Amino acid sequence: MTDFRLLAPDELCRRCDPAQFHFATTAELEDGIDIIGQERALDAARFAIAIKRPGFNLFVLGEPGSGRHVSMRRLLTAKAAAEAPPDDWCYVNNFAESEQPRLLRLPSGRGQRLRQDMQQFVAELAPAITATFESDEFHSRIEAIQEEFKEREDGALHELGGAAKEQGIALLRTPQGFVFAPIKGDATMSGEDFEQLAEAEKERLSKVTEEFGERLHKLMHQFPRWRREMQAKIRAASRDAMALAVGHLIEELKERYEDLPNVLEFLDAAQRDVVEKGEDIHEQSHGDGETEEFSGSVSLRRYQVNLLIDHAASSSAPVVFEDSPIYANLVGRVEQVAQMGMLVTNFTMIRAGALHRANGGYLMLDALKVLMQPYAWEGLKRALKSRQIRIESLGQVYGLVSTASLAPEAVPLDVKVVLFGDRYTYYLLREADPEFEELFKVAADFEDEVARDGGNSELYARLVATAARRDGLKPFEAGAVARVVEHAARLAGDAEKLSARTRQIVDLLHEADHVAVAAGRDAVGRADIEAALAARRERTGRLRRNVHEVIRRGIHLIDVAGARIGQVNGLAVIDPGDEMFGHPVRITATVRLGEGEIVDIEREAELGGAIHSKGVMILASFLGARFARSLPLSLAASLVFEQSYGPVEGDSASLAELCALLSALADVPIRQFIAVTGSVNQLGRVQAIGGVNEKIEGFFDVCRARGLSGEQGVVIPESNVEHLMLNDDVIAACAAGQFRIWAVASVDAAIEVLTGVPAGEPNAEGVIPEGSINYLVAVRLAEMSELRREFGAPAKKPRRKKGDAEKADAEKADAEKAD
Numbered sequence: 060m061t062d063f064r065l066l067a068p069d070e071l072c073r074r075c076d077p078a079q080f081h082f083a084t085t086a087e088l089e090d091g092i093d094i095i096g097q098e099r100a101l102d103a104a105r106f107a108i109a110i111k112r113p114g115f116n117l118f119v120l121g122e123p124g125s126g127r128h129v130s131m132r133r134l135l136t137a138k139a140a141a142e143a144p145p146d147d148w149c150y151v152n153n154f155a156e157s158e159q160p161r162l163l164r165l166p167s168g169r170g171q172r173l174r175q176d177m178q179q180f181v182a183e184l185a186p187a188i189t190a191t192f193e194s195d196e197f198h199s200r201i202e203a204i205q206e207e208f209k210e211r212e213d214g215a216l217h218e219l220g221g222a223a224k225e226q227g228i229a230l231l232r233t234p235q236g237f238v239f240a241p242i243k244g245d246a247t248m249s250g251e252d253f254e255q256l257a258e259a260e261k262e263r264l265s266k267v268t269e270e271f272g273e274r275l276h277k278l279m280h281q282f283p284r285w286r287r288e289m290q291a292k293i294r295a296a297s298r299d300a301m302a303l304a305v306g307h308l309i310e311e312l313k314e315r316y317e318d319l320p321n322v323l324e325f326l327d328a329a330q331r332d333v334v335e336k337g338e339d340i341h342e343q344s345h346g347d348g349e350t351e352e353f354s355g356s357v358s359l360r361r362y363q364v365n366l367l368i369d370h371a372a373s374s375s376a377p378v379v380f381e382d383s384p385i386y387a388n389l390v391g392r393v394e395q396v397a398q399m400g401m402l403v404t405n406f407t408m409i410r411a412g413a414l415h416r417a418n419g420g421y422l423m424l425d426a427l428k429v430l431m432q433p434y435a436w437e438g439l440k441r442a443l444k445s446r447q448i449r450i451e452s453l454g455q456v457y458g459l460v461s462t463a464s465l466a467p468e469a470v471p472l473d474v475k476v477v478l479f480g481d482r483y484t485y486y487l488l489r490e491a492d493p494e495f496e497e498l499f500k501v502a503a504d505f506e507d508e509v510a511r512d513g514g515n516s517e518l519y520a521r522l523v524a525t526a527a528r529r530d531g532l533k534p535f536e537a538g539a540v541a542r543v544v545e546h547a548a549r550l551a552g553d554a555e556k557l558s559a560r561t562r563q564i565v566d567l568l569h570e571a572d573h574v575a576v577a578a579g580r581d582a583v584g585r586a587d588i589e590a591a592l593a594a595r596r597e598r599t600g601r602l603r604r605n606v607h608e609v610i611r612r613g614i615h616l617i618d619v620a621g622a623r624i625g626q627v628n629g630l631a632v633i634d635p636g637d638e639m640f641g642h643p644v645r646i647t648a649t650v651r652l653g654e655g656e657i658v659d660i661e662r663e664a665e666l667g668g669a670i671h672s673k674g675v676m677i678l679a680s681f682l683g684a685r686f687a688r689s690l691p692l693s694l695a696a697s698l699v700f701e702q703s704y705g706p707v708e709g710d711s712a713s714l715a716e717l718c719a720l721l722s723a724l725a726d727v728p729i730r731q732f733i734a735v736t737g738s739v740n741q742l743g744r745v746q747a748i749g750g751v752n753e754k755i756e757g758f759f760d761v762c763r764a765r766g767l768s769g770e771q772g773v774v775i776p777e778s779n780v781e782h783l784m785l786n787d788d789v790i791a792a793c794a795a796g797q798f799r800i801w802a803v804a805s806v807d808a809a810i811e812v813l814t815g816v817p818a819g820e821p822n823a824e825g826v827i828p829e830g831s832i833n834y835l836v837a838v839r840l841a842e843m844s845e846l847r848r849e850f851g852a853p854a855k856k857p858r859r860k861k862g863d864a865e866k867a868d869a870e871k872a873d874a875e876k877a878d
Contacts, residue, residue: 065800080517085540095515118480132423135477148164148415149365163321170369172371340359367391388413390414391448393467507551539582546588625650629734630711714745715735735773735809744806816832
């Protein structure tokens, strides 16, 4: 049975008929399409957004350029628009413990008003304090307190002096302090007069002086206590004055925030602090505000409000995308300034992070960027698990800093986090991080390709219209849109699919628009798309041209004419990242007498990957199963990619390797003007491979450079036919009979095309036609098996009779005893 066919030109590319579009240009279409065919992923995203339970955060999987970010932002924005803006958050001074600023939560818009009110309060406070402490009333009260103290002090001294005078001594004030001296009349007694006194009188005066000295000493010890009492009265008078001065200011504020107990508590604390610190504030009111703020002295800024998050201008829940998710940008930070050789800070220097800004809404992050930043991933998980945002520096987190710093009160967290990443990152996190599944319970997996049907083709047209209108491009004609659809199928590597990586499509639209503008056209046509694709291929074609040049010059040995035994043109692809391309590679096989071993030289040289090695093992298994059922496989074979100096991976060359091996065994040459690609299973069936379009075009380019003969072509798996989206020049050559493409389903079909010799199918009696490939291989393997039997037969030895072994053992034992 013939298991191959020559493909017709119309099978080489599935065209998109512009007639299916009911528009002349995309200017007639509605826009609003960012992605195509992702309903399953979008349904998962809608579920994650709608459910209000802890841990139901969303991880969006997909390839870069698939429109995930745009579609998710659109979805989140629409959902957030239906939600009320969240509360405002403020930090205020903790007057009891300044290192632990207090957190205030206010309804949306009230935070900005509170900040303005406290700024006005501070502005009015300084003049009020000045007026209070410089008023005549306050001065009179302070003078009265001071006069009272002075009178009390003078009265005590006068009383003591009077009592002393009655005893004949006087209390005198000298530059060195108070002293007692004997008196005579109203005058101080001289030394001569004192000497003339009787001894008894002298003793009495000395004793009296000593007693009154002790009383003076006690009195002098009471004066500081009286001064403290005076200072306490003065401070009480200052507090009373301050209470009167600021009381009405605070009361006005309380009336505005009577529905917010936490604000009222803050205002009461601020009032108590103003009353307590008013005199200190007055003394420093003429100093340098910047210096006062950080020098440890009292500053009016202590009464201000640090508005951390303000939603006054918001009408919906926030949607935040953090492009630089370092730890500080996620959880916030406390800034510091240099002051007198030190780094100092206060509550007004607390700054919000992305979690604060997205609190009450949605936060979008790139997973890989978060994972690459020190402690960012751990900080995010910590916030989501504890459901609060605690602002700490990395030094505090790791215990590397022992200096005192602020410890702001934690902010309660209610946010939906959307992480974007590829599939490898997602499954790596699921495997390696036990907390990941707890925190990200929903995954939205975006497709890489979507079905190519009429509905999705229409959506592609709307996608083109959306991009053109959004980016200010010229409208696209129906023929141009049809060519874009064809290119999307080529990107997907499947005529039945369309690529979902819309970024590449939008880039092509921009390039085609540039061509149309340069040509002065009002709309972008199919020719502009073709020109843009050709220009892109030329820009990215350096490596492809270099590879094809070494083949054309004969440096890299590739034949496209004649026939060779054990030599076949396989096909490989190179993907440098910008554009994948194919090229032929010579594969050779040698056989010799052996023990059934097939040596993969690529593997032995550690250049072959695991999948390639698996392919070689499979073809070895096929060979043994088909030709060595009743006799040993007595060959040794070697397979190699000639002039290959880099890693070889994949099983797409296993069909070519098997055909080369069969050619070497059958001693039948392979046509060098035909290249082959495909993988093979143990049963000899040919399986689909990737990059079929690039491989065909790579061999076609080499053949065209050397001259198309009409015999050249490529053998591909039958299951790859539906993937064909070949370039126009390949299709034109096939239509003109200059190039051919065969589809095969089995190894037998492939070897028949490559050699022109029938493979040979066993008849009902199991007899293989003489002269066929399978017959020649079977005969050769039988000959090798016989040769191996002859060369490997051991020399004949006399056969022992029954009992000879026991007799020999007994004789040996007797000999040992005799020794």
